Amino acid sequence: MIHRCLSTCRPIPVSILIGTLTIAGHADVITVDDDDPAADFSTIQEAVDAAVGGDRIEVGPGYYLANTKEDVPVVEVVGKSIEIVAVAADPASTVIAGQGSRRCVEWSFALGDCLLQGFTLDSGFTADDGGGIAIDLAALVI
Secondary structure (H helix, E strand, O other), X not given: OOOOOOOOOOOOXXXXXXXXXXXXXXXXXXXXXXXXXXXXXXXXXXXXXXXXXXXXXXEOXXXXXXXXXXXXXXXXXXXXXXXXXEOOOOHHHEEEEOOOOOOOEEEEEEEEEEEEEOOEEEOOOOOXXXXXXXXXXXXXXX
16 A cells, blocks of 8 residues: 555655765764873863764873772763774783773764774773673673
8 A cells, every 4th residue: 555645744844954964974983082182182081071973083192090089980881882992002001000909991872883993991890790891781892
């Protein structure tokens, strides 16, 4: 059976579709380095907080810790489909460290493509599963 639209069908707003396509095509590269003042940020979490979907965070060599005393992961990504990539060839040069008291990385609610590449996750801890990394409803490639 073929349904024909007479007077009850409404057109799809084209402006919404165009706006979505424009946003999806925009991506920035955000730089992180714990000892280079020319970088955009000195912590990975600051860069994650500033990022929007599609952005790429490039992280220079270093030892990255949580900058808070709260019991939160060193890097927490919620609802953002982004890439976080270490720029050094050797993963041992770029470390995300839980210091035996917190999870290294937690990534959740990101249904687009996500990437975490080139890092060493060190001394992550949690009473739950995933001291190094926990992934919940995220399409993450490691």
